[in-house]
Amino acid sequence: MLDGQPTVVFQPFIDTATGQIAGVEALARLRDSKGQLHSAGPLFSDPKTPLPGLRRLDRTIRQQALQRFHQAPGEWFLSLNISPRWVSRLRIGQPLPSLKQLQRSGVAPERVVFEITELGGASQRLPAVVAAYRAAGARVAIDDFGAGYSQLDRVLALQPDILKLDMRLFKAAALGGPSEQIVKALAQMAERTGCWIIAEGVETEAELSFALECGARYVQGYLFAKPELEFFATDAFVQRFAQLRNQYVKHKLRERAQLMQLRQQLSLLMAELYLWAHKSEGRERLPAPDAYPWLRRVFICDSQGTQLSPNHEWRNASWHTDNRYVGHNWSWRPYFYQLLAEGWDERRLILSAVYRDATSNQYCLTAGKFIDNNRLILVDIDAAGF
Incomplete structure (x- = not known):
């Protein structure tokens, strides 16, 4: 059993061209008996967590996110995490539960990005899943890009719309050294294949500067906002971002x-x-x-x-x-x-x-x-x- 009430929170993506919020990522939290929220992330990486419970949690969070997203500004997009581990458990030809949820929600598919996690263990059926998302009108992102070099061939095969740089690699690269050149090369590869780059985990001004140097289209992280229950105003961080961008340009x-x-x-x-x-x-x-x-x-x-x-x-x-x-x-x-x-x-x-x-x-x-x-x-x- 999972201890706590599943609750969705949202963390914004800041558009580096405008400083405005362009969208949000839906993230899972568990509310304990005292009303405190705790990240559900460790449950997904713990092999002892029962898979049926994880699957229910995953779908509950997506359902809540889609319902809540009707309250968001019409120009925003919603990023929903999808684990390939569930794909391998579907029957051949079985409709994708995530697409069924999207269709029932009334949210336009063009406003949704399905963010694929755990690419290193992806199912062989993943290309067909990606094709189904695209056919429905949704976009596809790949999370933690750069975490494993074996991902490169899969990225080329899936041709995602968005790549999220691996957070640990990005943070190491922002400090300089060999990782810096690797991340810049990955970002250049993404740009040449038509992908937009998201830099997540941006917590310092130095990390924001490095994200801008890599050509990131969106940035996400505690430098601007933690995941919250409520939506921020679209222009909530415009002034702050403009100040930081000007500092970057001066540098x-x-x-x-x-x-x-x-x-x-x-x-x-x-x-x-x-x-x-x-x-x-x-x-x-x-x-x-x-x-x-x-x-x-x-x-x-x-x-x-x-x-x-x-x-x-x-x-x-x-x-x-x-x-x-x-x-x-x-x-x-x-x-x-x-x-x-x-x-x-x-x-x-x-x-x-x-x-x-x-x-x-x-x-x-x-x-x-x-x-x-x-x-x-x-x-x-x-x-x-x-």
Whole structure:
């Protein structure tokens, strides 16, 4: 038996384009004898919870949500969680109980998103279920996207309308490091396949900033609202969101100014390195980079991408030479063919995007400039400060 009275609560989705509430997710709570509400989430992950009781709870919450949704503004959508574990228990050809509930409710299917959870254990019948939801006019979301890489093939097969980033992965990514690049890559993949991104579990301004950087269409989390019994007004968070969005834009402008300053410093450094390269002098004649604390290494390549010089690295207040990479070819690197495409005719400075350096396993940028018809000078930059 499940201890408590099933009760639906709603957590809003904030549209990042307007700051308004665009919809709500229906979530299950159990009301105890003292009237306190408790999340029903742990019951669904506890293998000891009786499945018949979970199924009844699931359907009761959906029924309550659909009934209550008639009170919501007409432009909102309602997200309903669906577990594939119930799909596998249906008879072949049996109508979907969730669709029957939707049809009886009188809520327009176009206002409903069926949010599929537990994709890693999804039934083989799930594609047919998704097709049935779409045929009825509803949209489909996949929850916890990125939690398991085995999901990628299923996502491509199901072609969802919305992807919700895995909360734990998203929170780790917002702190930086390798997870950040993984989540950004997942978000880019979603955008290219026509999916909208939802960032859930947004609790801090840093997490909101990262969600905006990932191109999230909607954000959801305690930074704006906890799940509540009643609906908020559509514009309840517009002012708060606008303030946070403006802070994000100002931060990106500061980053841009910092990048422009870096370009100015690089121009000065390249002028010094140009003279050094044309004199064909050794590392002892390289200028000390006192004004360039971000400088990691300097090297020269030919126009085909083959490294002609050793790596000259600034460490412990002196230059050090590493001959291991002479003869290696870097033409496949994005920064190099960008140089060839954009830097050849005008001999202008080209700066790459941030990437993970194969030799040091750290994040860096690479700046480059032609010094004559066949040689380029390249500078690797520590990206920690940019």
